[in-house]
Amino acid sequence: MNRIEIVGIVAGALSCTTFLPQVVKTYKSKSTKDVSLVMFIIATVSTALWLIYGILIDSFSVTFTNVIVFISSAIMLYLKIKYRNREN
């Protein structure tokens, strides 16, 4: 494996974990007032599309990465909606 691909793999592995710290923080605090609903709607829809694209082009990397990001962004979207009535 060359150095360029190592950069890509590290980038991909890190990207997978992007939303996990937010999920953990929100699960603990049960507060989402400052978190953007639109951000997680966009993240959930775009990763669902990336997932479909990964399956269609038969790419394991694209599919696998986006399964993880899709699940974490969908959980955050659920938490945001769940705790929405606590915002005032």
Added chain:
Amino acid sequence: MNRIEIVGIVAGALSCTTFLPQVVKTYKSKSTKDVSLVMFIIATVSTALWLIYGILIDSFSVTFTNVIVFISSAIMLYLKIKYRNREN
């Protein structure tokens, strides 16, 4: 252009905009208590790596997408740190 590539392009265009609603919300509210610092550290570092990877493999799509996401996540990281002392 076939239908599969249209799915990929829509996914990519949406992904570019993921953090923008959070930047706008935080710029207006000046409050980031519920936003995860670690999420935006990961997002900034991983998109910087994707950007380097895009340049190294000479891919316009990877580079262009990640310039936008890198800028928006770096702005959010800056805002999170800037408004951190308002959190208590």
